[in-house]
Amino acid sequence: MPAPAGLLLDELASGVRGYTRDVDGALWIPIIIADDPGSGAVGRYLDSLPRDREVRVPNVFSSRLAGMLMRRGFHTTLGREGTIDLVRAALGAPEAPASAEDSEKQDG
Secondary structure, eight states, X not given: OOOOTTOOOEEEETTEEEEEEEETTEXXXXXXXXXXXXXXXXXXXXXXXXXXXXXXXXXXXXXXXXXXXXXXXXXXXXXXXXXXXXXXXXXXXXXXXXXXXXXXXXXX
């Protein structure tokens, strides 16, 4: 998928475009786009992210991307400006509390 017109994106990894920012010690990935969706490039990029830092992906609208993130230990949280973000804590940081939806599934 080509990047939206006028949007300058960095090559994050082979086959992956977007950009990242350091904010208060966390790695933010506000946009991530595969050059060839379904190729596995985004999954490989996500697997390469540092485990010793919090990683945040704000405003995830793609169910495919949300699933990829959740399988890699990300959880949903309310962002700073009312957004729904997916976050993975730094290795060794306390686990995020389960969401109410997860609790309901476990309770049956």
